[in-house]
Amino acid sequence: MSGWRFLLDENIDPKxxxxxxxxxxxxxxxxxxxxxxxxxxxxxLPYARDHELIDAGVPGCSRSYHNDRHVSASRFVW
Structure with missing residues (x-):
């Protein structure tokens, strides 16, 4: 069993x-x-932190990425 725990962002297929x-x-x-x-x-992000999950999303697909250029790319896993 892996120690990694992911929260998949809505731009990733739920499957x-x-x-x-x-x-x-x-x-x-x-x-x-x-x-x-x-x-x-x-x-x-608060949910991911509270549940010790890695927030996995696709850079450039997130609304906040487009709206706030200060969002760190390091929060994304790809």
Missing amino acids: TATYLEKEGIYAEHVRDALWQGADDEADV
């Missing part, structure tokens, strides 16, 4: 969480953990 789980990697999709359209800064 990815199912695939990762089958491979023994813990993964939650943001639509299941929170809701579709959850705000990255106000909702997603």
